[in-house]
Amino acid sequence: MARKTSVKIARKKQPDSPAKKVRTVKSIKPASAKSVAKKQKPGKDDAGSKKDIILDLLRRKDGASVAELAAATGWQKHSVRGFLSGTVKKKLSLPLDSDRPEGGERRYFLRERS
Template structure:
């Protein structure tokens, strides 16, 4: 903790002494960044393993010819159902501009897949 003196002047009179108070200023200790360790490994010449993100896993499963259900994506990512649907509409369709096909099979289960032939 760091203590500093602050001066505060009152506007009641010109000849009055200044009000001096001590305030405690809390400063957080410097913590190493998580990225620093990763950069240190690269600098040492170690080959870090490529990390597959959850988004990569979803896209990989969507590229399957058979497709995948919402429940399958929930199990693969650990996301809530609304997060999976939001990722499909917001990221896959809008940001990436991929054509997402939704089909109900003979078993009555809706499956999602990417149409690899067309890109929006």
């Protein structure tokens, strides 16, 4: 394997000048509506947030499968499972339960608190 060698280049000293150079400022362009919308994050009270979509699906009587949650949010399946364990169970401390019917797909739901 070849070794990389670094070469240091000596910088030339700038001549002492009595007046400092002034930088010119470039004109600032106004932000477009598209870039402003991209930077804005939805607030915590937005009704259409992905967190609310998942929680609504989990509150249904028959709950929801990982595939249904992934389709509703546009997330990948591993992201949905991470959200369920990290946010729903740990951060929100909600009683998440799952059931796997015979030969069926595992379904997650929020059980009633006792």
